[in-house]
Amino acid sequence: MPSTASSGAAPPASLDSTLRALVSPANLPLPLPIVHTSIARWFGSIVSQGRLEPRQCPVFGERLIYLFYGGAFYRPSEFTTKNVDELPVAFLFEPAALTKIARYYPFDTGALVSGRLGASGDRLRPFRSAFQVPGGDIQTPTRMVHHLFNSNENYIYGRVDPDCQTKPSPLPELFELMTQDLTSKGTDHRQCCIECHSVDAMELGQHLLWLAFPENHYPYFVQLFGSKRWKRIPVCYPYRAHAIFHTREIAYDIHQQALRFIELYRKAA
Amino acid sequence: MSELFHLLGHDCPLGTYPAPVVPVGRLGDKLVAIYATTSGAEVVEVAPDAHFTLHDSDTEDVLRNFSHRNQRLFAYDANHVVAYNVSQEHEFYARVLSNPSDEIRNPFLRLALAKATRDAGVVRRELTDCAKYLAASAPDLVPSWYEQERASAVKAGIEDYELPRDAGALLERLDFAEPEEKGLTSVVPNVAIVTPTKVATRRASSKIISVCILSPHPSVLGEFERILAKASQFMVIPKQLESTPAPDLRSLDPPKAQVYVIDAHVGRQATGALLTNILERFADAHLIVVGDAVTAEAYGYSLLRQGVKGILTYTEAREQLFRALPLVANGGFWVPRALLSGFVDSVLTSQGRRLKSDSVTSLSRREQEVLDSLLENLSNKEIANKLNIAERTVKFHVSNLLSKFGVRRRADLIFLTLQRIART
Numbered sequence: 001m002p003s004t005a006s007s008g009a010a011p012p013a014s015l016d017s018t019l020r021a022l023v024s025p026a027n028l029p030l031p032l033p034i035v036h037t038s039i040a041r042w043f044g045s046i047v048s049q050g051r052l053e054p055r056q057c058p059v060f061g062e063r064l065i066y067l068f069y070g071g072a073f074y075r076p077s078e079f080t081t082k083n084v085d086e087l088p089v090a091f092l093f094e095p096a097a098l099t100k101i102a103r104y105y106p107f108d109t110g111a112l113v114s115g116r117l118g119a120s121g122d123r124l125r126p127f128r129s130a131f132q133v134p135g136g137d138i139q140t141p142t143r144m145v146h147h148l149f150n151s152n153e154n155y156i157y158g159r160v161d162p163d164c165q166t167k168p169s170p171l172p173e174l175f176e177l178m179t180q181d182l183t184s185k186g187t188d189h190r191q192c193c194i195e196c197h198s199v200d201a202m203e204l205g206q207h208l209l210w211l212a213f214p215e216n217h218y219p220y221f222v223q224l225f226g227s228k229r230w231k232r233i234p235v236c237y238p239y240r241a242h243a244i245f246h247t248r249e250i251a252y253d254i255h256q257q258a259l260r261f262i263e264l265y266r267k268a269a
Numbered sequence: 270m271s272e273l274f275h276l277l278g279h280d281c282p283l284g285t286y287p288a289p290v291v292p293v294g295r296l297g298d299k300l301v302a303i304y305a306t307t308s309g310a311e312v313v314e315v316a317p318d319a320h321f322t323l324h325d326s327d328t329e330d331v332l333r334n335f336s337h338r339n340q341r342l343f344a345y346d347a348n349h350v351v352a353y354n355v356s357q358e359h360e361f362y363a364r365v366l367s368n369p370s371d372e373i374r375n376p377f378l379r380l381a382l383a384k385a386t387r388d389a390g391v392v393r394r395e396l397t398d399c400a401k402y403l404a405a406s407a408p409d410l411v412p413s414w415y416e417q418e419r420a421s422a423v424k425a426g427i428e429d430y431e432l433p434r435d436a437g438a439l440l441e442r443l444d445f446a447e448p449e450e451k452g453l454t455s456v457v458p459n460v461a462i463v464t465p466t467k468v469a470t471r472r473a474s475s476k477i478i479s480v481c482i483l484s485p486h487p488s489v490l491g492e493f494e495r496i497l498a499k500a501s502q503f504m505v506i507p508k509q510l511e512s513t514p515a516p517d518l519r520s521l522d523p524p525k526a527q528v529y530v531i532d533a534h535v536g537r538q539a540t541g542a543l544l545t546n547i548l549e550r551f552a553d554a555h556l557i558v559v560g561d562a563v564t565a566e567a568y569g570y571s572l573l574r575q576g577v578k579g580i581l582t583y584t585e586a587r588e589q590l591f592r593a594l595p596l597v598a599n600g601g602f603w604v605p606r607a608l609l610s611g612f613v614d615s616v617l618t619s620q621g622r623r624l625k626s627d628s629v630t631s632l633s634r635r636e637q638e639v640l641d642s643l644l645e646n647l648s649n650k651e652i653a654n655k656l657n658i659a660e661r662t663v664k665f666h667v668s669n670l671l672s673k674f675g676v677r678r679r680a681d682l683i684f685l686t687l688q689r690i691a692r693t
Contacts, residue, residue, distance in 0.1 A: 041284045087282045214283055216378035218399075218414075226407025233410065236417075238377075242362065242385040243341055244282060244291045246304035246311050 013169040015106060016133045019143055021168065028142040029152040030269055031095035032070035033209060033262055034196050037254075039086035040214050047220040052091065052202040059113050060128070065202060066110075067093075067101070069141045069194035070156055072212070072251070072258040073108060087247060090212040090254050092234075092261065097207035098196075101135035105195040106144060106174055117191070120177040130170065141194055148174060149192075152266065156259060158192035205230035210261045212254045214241035235261065273297060274337045278323040279344060287373050290344045292337055293321040303337045309355070310338055322347050362386045366395070367502075376402050384422055389431035390591050392422050393439075396432070397592065400439050411436045433588055478598045479504045481524055483543065484532030485512040493530065497591055510535055510543075518543040525551060527598050530590070533560025537568065544575045555579075555597045559586045569608045570615060573688060579603040600676040602684050609684070616687045631673065639666040643683055 036052055046052060054063035072090040105127070112121045124131065133140055148164060148171065149155040164175035178192045204224060213221065215238035225233045237257045239250060279290040280302065292303040296312060300319065304311045324332065325348050335342075335352050343365070344350040353361035362382040365373065373379050376399045383395035396418060403411045415436035423429050433439045480503050482493045490507040497503040506524050510516055516535060519542040523529065529547050533540045540558065547554050557579030558572050569580055579597045581589060593603035602609070632640065635656075642652040649667065653660040667679065676682050 040282060044284070215381045216283065216288070216375055218377040219375065222403065222407045222410060226403075226410055233413070238417075240381065240384070241283060241289070241378075242381045243289045243305040243358075246306055246313065247282075249304075249306055 014129070015131045015170050015174075018168050018170065019133065019147060022147055024139075024143050024146060028139060029145050029155075030266065031098055031138050031142055032145075032152060032156075033092050033094055033265060034067040034069050034097060034101070035072045035093070035258055036065060036067045036091045036202070037072055037251075038089050038091070040089050040217060041086060043089045043213055043217055043220055046089075046204075047224050050204055050224070052204070054199055054201065059109060060197070063199065065198040065200075067196040067198065068108075069104070069145075069196055070152070070262060071193060072255045073193045087214055087241070087244070088212070088251050088254055089214075089217075090210075090258060091204065091208060092210040092258055093202065093207040094209050094265075095138065097202065098138045098141065099136070100198045100200055100202060101140075101196045102199050103135050103197050104133040104141055104144060105131050105197075106133075106148060107131070107177060107195065108193055109195055116182070117177060118180055118182050120173070120180050124170075124173060124177065135196070141196070144194055147171065148178075155192070155194075156262065160192060208234045209265065210235045210237065210258065212237040212239060212257060214239060216241050237261075274301075274303075274335075276324070276329070276332055276335045276337070278321050279342055279350060280321040281344060285375075286347070287343070287345045287378070290342045290350065291321075292335065292342050293319075294337070296337075305341060305355075312337070324348070324350065359386045359388070363388060363391060366391060380418070384425045384427075387426040389427045392425075392427050393432060393588070394592060396422070397439055400436055404440055411440075415439065431588075438588075477502055477504055478528060478594055479506060479526040480528050480530060480594060481506040481508055481526035482530045482532075483508045483510055483523065485510040485516070485535055486532065489532050489534070493586070493590065496587060497594075503591070503594060519546050521546060523547055523550065526554070528555045528557060528594055530557045530559060530586075530594075533558050533563050541571070541575065544572075544577065548576055555600075557581065557590075557593060557597055557603065559583060559590075564605055564608055566608070566611055569604075570612050573604070573608075573612050576688065580605065580608065600674070600685070601678060601681045604684075613684070613687055616690055632670070636666050636670055636673075639663060640670055640682075640686065643667070643670075643679065644686060646683075 038046060038052075052065050054065050056062070057064045057066075072088075072092070107117060107121070107124075109127070111117050112124065112127060115122065117124075133144060145152060145155045147167070148161060149159065150161040150163070154161065158178070160175050160178045162175075164171040166172075182191055211221070211234055213236070218236075218238055221236055221238075224230075237254070239253060239257075274294055274296050276292055276294040277300075278293050280293055281288055281290045283289070289305075293315070294301065294303075299314050300317055301312050302315050302319075302321075304313060328348050328350050332342075332350060332352055339356070340352045340354055341358070342350055342352055343361075363386045366379060366382055366386070373382070376395065380392070380395040380399050383391045386392070396415070399418070400411060400415060403414055412435070419429075419432050422432060480497065482490055482505060484490050484493075484507075487509060490509060494505050494507055497505050506526055508523060510518065510521070510532075516539050518535065518539050521543065523543075523546070531540060531543060535543070540560075544556060544558075547556065556575075556577045558577050559581050561582060562568055563572060563580050564582055572580060579593050579602065581593065581603065589603070597603055604612075635658075638656055639652055642655055647655065649660050649663045652663045656663070667682075671679070671682055674682050674685055676685055
């Protein structure tokens with residue numbers, strides 16, 4: 001059944017209640033790592049603090065850390081206020097860090113607010129309570145993946161489960177959102193992602209598995225992990241920085257590298 | 270159409286200078302930023318009120334002919350910005366890295382630029398500096414870092430065989446100066462890593478060095494010439510020796526050069542005669558011996574006693590000669606660590622630990638005392654306690670000693686003195 005939202009007849013049902021009502025199998029997909037992306041200009045201050053600190057979010061009106069489930073879904077800013085553009089840095093945490101997540105959304109809320117998710121995205125507004133899935137349970141995102149994508153592999157490669165079209169609302173609406181052609185909006189792999197919010201600081205020494213940064217910022221990595229303060233040293237991906245490449249190109253490269261790492265992590269798990 | 274683009278300034282997303290930067294300017298009535306892409310340049314419109322660094326009139330003047338399609342910008346600071354042609358990026362970065370007046374102190378930025386040159390010699394040199402920095406500040410990170418960098422260099426076009434096989438091989442050479450003397454300071458937040466000591470070394474090493482290669486084999490001469498041709502700082506003078514079983518090298522007339530690289534294949538006695546010959550003619554010559562047996566204990570010690578400053582096997586020479594040469598030309602040593610420590614022990618044993626460096630007569634009493642203490646392997650603090658003077662005064666005397674002996678590192682000062690003692 002096509003979604004009722006596409007006809008605009010009724011507001012979508014709460015995603016959380018729908019997911020709770022659906023039967024979840026015992027063998028849900030394995031939990032995936034979560035990734036926070038920031039900018040190179042702030043890397044030094046993050047390193048000196050040794051943790052990610054929540055920042056005031058104008059959309060939600062509270063201090064939050066934004067992360068994405070299972071990938072580095074960095075979205076270069078369309079218009080900036082302070083600087084022309086920024087180089088990304090990415091922090092990938094092991095699934096154990098999911099206990100820190102307060103809530104999940106089945107899309108990039110920033111992209112939706114800025115109109116980058118097209119007409120289907122606009123129809124999901126107001127989205128804050130309807131699409132919020134409370135966190136606290138490490139299985140929450142795996143249930144979202146199961147019901148929306150059927151498997152981790154489908155989620156990672158952005159393949160929405162066609163069965164969503166016949167499931168209760170709001171899954172058909174989400175299917176429509178995730179399968180519409182958004183290339184004209186400059187939205188690519190970020191079209192299918194699960195956004196995670198943490199209201200608490202996240203210690204880098206605790207669950208960090210992998211990080212990416214411009215290669216000349218390696219001294220910060222040394223400052224973080226050369227002191228033997230933390231037992232486990234994460235894998236790093238220092239990306240090339242002899243010239244300033246377009247952020248979009250770098251972001252895509254980081255996303256691919258993160259996926260490669262997650263793939264290895266999944267195999268090892 | 271590049272003539273429509275008017276460069277106004279730049280943005281520095283890396284946050285610190287020196288760094289590659291993003292050109293910002295007007296294209297028609299739009300404010301745009303120009304990004305590098307793997308296939309060229311990409312023009313991106315930015316907000317009219319976007320913040321960026323406006324160039325002053327001098328910089329604007331220098332960059333008047335900037336072409337956003339064919340050129341990129343590199344900034345030493347907000348008002349010292351240079352443009353280079355994308356097609357000549359390799360050469361540009363090779364120049365930046367070798368120019369002492371444009372000193373870039375973050376070793377990891379240097380390595381990033383070195384990879385862009387695709388020159389194995391330059392990459393190896395910068396890899397070594399980064400490895401030294403890491404070995405001094407975070408030794409646990411060295412192996413995984415090197416493995417990753419080696420793979421990345423190979424990916425960037427540096428052939429696998431041109432890089433040492435592991436970080437240990439990269440660092441195995443003589444280098445036992447204390448961190449403060451190696452010029453390494455703590456790194457963040459300003460990412461300034463190398464002190465003027467290091468800068469001075471780099472400046473010295475960028476001068477042209479005349480190198481005479483002496484070998485009976487045309488193929489060896491050819492190979493070393495080829496290796497050294499990769500770096501523009503060497504003026505190579507090949508000299509083919511007689512290939513008879515007992516060549517008369519005592520009466521050979523070698524050309525004058527700063528450094529002599531001697532192929533020890535001519536035999537032990539003939540090599541010894543050649544070394545004596547060169548030192549008699551040119552007392553300030555610096556000698557490097559290359560051969561398969563030269564790192565053996567007895568042979569190595571005898572070479573060191575004769576005044577040789579560099580010892581390498583053929584395999585090592587292929588990888589390290591171009592790095593050993595500037596160091597040896599500046600009074601340093603390039604000797605395998607094991608051979609060196611064995612030699613030091615042998616000198617200490619034979620001298621019964623009475624280490625008076627009589628050969629240097631122009632030392633003050635205090636300098637002599639400090640030197641004797643250095644030979645006992647005491648730290649500055651220990652010397653200060655022993656002589657009842659301030660540590661700062663010890664540093665002053667050590668600095669004078671380095672200057673009088675014409676060396677840059679404490680390790681070289683100790684080794685040079687021991688070598689002189691061994692020879693007398």
